[in-house]
Amino acid sequence: xxxxxxxxxxxxxxxxxxxxxxxxxxxxxxxxxxxxxxxxxxxxxxxxxxxxxxxxxxxxxxxxxxxxxxxxxxxxxxxxxxxxxxxxxxxxxxxxxxxxxxxxxxxxxxxxxxxxxxxxxxxxxxxxxxxxxxxxxxxxxxxxxxxxxxxxxxxxxxxxxxxxxxxxxxxxxxxxxxxxxxxxxxxxxxxxxxxxxxxxxxxxxxxxxxxxxxxxxxxxxxxxxxxxxxxxxxxxxxxxxxxxxxxxxxxxxxxxxxxxxxxxxxxxxxxxxxxxxxxxxxxxxxxxxxxxxxxxxxxxxxxxxxxxxxxxxxxxxxxxxxxxxx
Amino acid sequence: xxxxxxxxxxxxxxxxxxxxxxxxxxxxxxxxxxxxxxxxxxxxxxxxxxxxxxxxxxxxxxxxxxxxxxxxxxxxxxxxxxxxxxxxxxxxxxxxxxxxxxxxxxxxxxxxxxxxxxxxxxxxxxxxxxxxxxxxxxxxxxxxxxxxxxxxxxxxxxxxxxxxxxxxxxxxxxxxxxxxxxxxxxxxxxxxxxxxxxxxxxxxxxxxxxxxxxxxxxxxxxxxxxxxxxxxxxxxxxxxxxxxxxxxxxxxxxxxxxxxxxxxxxxxxxxxxxxxxxxxxxxxxxxxxxxxxxxxxxxxxxxxxxxxxxxxxx
Numbered sequence: 313x314x315x316x317x318x319x320x321x322x323x324x325x326x327x328x329x330x331x332x333x334x335x336x337x338x339x340x341x342x343x344x345x346x347x348x349x350x351x352x353x354x355x356x357x358x359x360x361x362x363x364x365x366x367x368x369x370x371x372x373x374x375x376x377x378x379x380x381x382x383x384x385x386x387x388x389x390x391x392x393x394x395x396x397x398x399x400x401x402x403x404x405x406x407x408x409x410x411x412x413x414x415x416x417x418x419x420x421x422x423x424x425x426x427x428x429x430x431x432x433x434x435x436x437x438x439x440x441x442x443x444x445x446x447x448x449x450x451x452x453x454x455x456x457x458x459x460x461x462x463x464x465x466x467x468x469x470x471x472x473x474x475x476x477x478x479x480x481x482x483x484x485x486x487x488x489x490x491x492x493x494x495x496x497x498x499x500x501x502x503x504x505x506x507x508x509x510x511x512x513x514x515x516x517x518x519x520x521x522x523x524x525x526x527x528x529x530x531x532x533x534x535x536x537x538x539x540x541x542x543x544x545x546x547x548x549x550x551x552x553x554x555x556x557x558x559x560x561x562x563x564x565x566x567x568x569x570x571x572x573x574x575x576x577x578x579x580x581x582x583x584x585x586x587x588x589x590x591x592x593x594x595x596x597x598x599x600x601x602x603x604x605x606x607x608x609x610x611x612x613x614x615x616x617x618x619x620x621x622x623x624x625x626x627x628x629x630x631x632x633x634x635x636x637x638x
Numbered sequence: 639x640x641x642x643x644x645x646x647x648x649x650x651x652x653x654x655x656x657x658x659x660x661x662x663x664x665x666x667x668x669x670x671x672x673x674x675x676x677x678x679x680x681x682x683x684x685x686x687x688x689x690x691x692x693x694x695x696x697x698x699x700x701x702x703x704x705x706x707x708x709x710x711x712x713x714x715x716x717x718x719x720x721x722x723x724x725x726x727x728x729x730x731x732x733x734x735x736x737x738x739x740x741x742x743x744x745x746x747x748x749x750x751x752x753x754x755x756x757x758x759x760x761x762x763x764x765x766x767x768x769x770x771x772x773x774x775x776x777x778x779x780x781x782x783x784x785x786x787x788x789x790x791x792x793x794x795x796x797x798x799x800x801x802x803x804x805x806x807x808x809x810x811x812x813x814x815x816x817x818x819x820x821x822x823x824x825x826x827x828x829x830x831x832x833x834x835x836x837x838x839x840x841x842x843x844x845x846x847x848x849x850x851x852x853x854x855x856x857x858x859x860x861x862x863x864x865x866x867x868x869x870x871x872x873x874x875x876x877x878x879x880x881x882x883x884x885x886x887x888x889x890x891x892x893x894x895x896x897x898x899x900x901x902x903x904x905x906x907x908x909x910x911x912x913x914x915x916x917x918x919x920x921x922x923x924x925x926x927x928x929x930x931x932x933x934x935x936x937x938x939x940x941x942x943x944x945x946x947x948x949x950x951x952x
Contacts, residue, residue, distance in 0.1 A: 412855075421871070435857075469950075
């Protein structure tokens with residue numbers, strides 16, 4: 313175990329995909345830290361590189377992905393990029409585990425819940441009965457009634473909310489140091505969403521793990537997270553603690569994203585606010601700031617070169633020339 | 639599960655009844671008087687009438703049909719028009735040879751085809767994947783009698799590894815098994831290609847699913863993911879295909895039986911059609927239809943055993 317206070321420290325991570333049209337630069341110079349026992353939220357619209365980022369952390373990228381040589385992913389003091397096959401096997405599901413977006417498709421339909429849960433424990437020298445016992449205890453902990461009997465049931469015998477509870481139980485089986493939640497409630501209805509979030513909050517205290525919480529639900533991020541990272545088209549455009557980000561957003565993209573949040577709109581309007589334009593082509597990047605084509609506040613420097621990361625104060629920073637010039 | 643089995647069993651019986659109805663219609667629609675062909679041009683009208691009565695061809699169509707079905711239930715399939723031996727007895731002598739040949743053919747195609755398909759899916763677009771694609775399409779394209787003839791020439795005549803013709807000494811299981819290897823290959827080789835292509839496609843589809851991504855993220859060993867998590871799902875459409883495929887394996891067995899001079903239902907029915915020996919044709923087709931219905935029944939039950947969603951849906 314490393315002594316540093318960051319469980320995860322990603323430095324200068326760049327990932328591109330070889331496509332027929334050329335190199336698609338999905339992630340560019342990502343820096344992010346997940347401090348011990350904190351929840352870090354990642355917000356961004358579809359296609360901003362959230363999934364690529366998560367897959368990079370576990371080295372589960374598609375075969376046509378190329379990770380830049382300068383990239384470092386330091387997890388508990390070790391560089392994930394340098395890990396061999398057996399180290400990675402020890403990492404996945406054991407030290408870092410994951411909750412997926414859609415509980416309806418995340419479980420194997422022809423293998424019983426108990427067998428799928430016991431399989432995760434293959435690294436431990438336990439008897440079959442002991443593994444089942446652990447699995448049943450985990451199921452009970454996430455609120456599945458009659459957990460011992462239900463081990464022999466198959467995923468289709470559970471409702472969506474139950475399945476997500478099972479996924480959470482599986483994620484916590486090995487008591488990981490980092491839990492990645494990839495939009496864990498997007499596929500659920502609002503009532504279930506509240507239940508699952510409540511459960512996750514509760515379990516976080518029991519299991520003391522750090523969490524990376526990916527979502528495009530700003531309300532959830534505000535409620536659950538300590539720190540927030542805003543991503544746009546493969547870059548981190550702004551990061552800071554949850555209070556700064558929601559109350560003193562600096563990057564025009566973050567500001568517009570907050571305005572678009574339906575929960576914030578108080579009066580009845582005919583049209584919901586949107587961000588005009590669309591995500592840039594990542595094969596052929598604009599010369600200047602990646603957001604400038606859609607930015608209402610752009611001025612001369614924006615078209616010349618991409619902005620660096622400028623500190624707003626404390627841990628709060630944004631990738632925008634306005635911050636430098638303020 | 640019991641209700642499911644009963645339902646499938648009912649369907650199997652229905653398949654057999656409809657098939658026999660179609661066969662009897664075909665016998666009536668075939669041009670030429672069966673009695674005339676069987677007895678030759680010099681037969682008297684009295685001889686023909688007697689012959690027709692013997693085969694039951696003088697009665698109305700549906701009477702013939704239900705009489706036949708009624709007799710089937712009691713195990714009576716009539717007698718061979720020429721030798722007067724009971725057809726049931728003749729079939730009982732020949733059937734084990736055909737069943738053994740079909741099973742060996744099925745074994746060959748599954749033993750080669752399924753691993754080949756898995757391999758192609760795991761090493762997608764590699765040189766070996768493309769190579770197996772060519773081999774697979776080749777296997778599909780070559781008719782079973784060509785495979786049979788060349789296998790006979792190469793392995794039996796030139797190399798002498800396996801016996802050439804016949805079914806082996808009765809009672810000597812080892813000898814009989816050796817006599818099954820080449821005909822089985824001839825019957826099964828075409829299906830190697832089908833299975834390899836089919837398993838590859840389903841494997842690729844399953845490998846792209848979310849739960850496989852999840853199993854990877856949880857560090858489940860790759861071999862376990864491929865052969866348990868993915869194959870258990872990917873094999874389901876293949877099991878259904880094989881259930882139907884046994885039908886074409888049986889017809890492949892007819893060629894193999896003729897080339898390798900093996901006893902069997904196929905050879906018996908072909909001979910009987912040529913001499914218009916209808917009781918044998920009816921009996922032979924009935925038994926092969928039953929084999930076919932039975933194999934689809936078995937494949938349905940295997941699918942239900944593998945997939946809890948099918949099992950509990952009934």
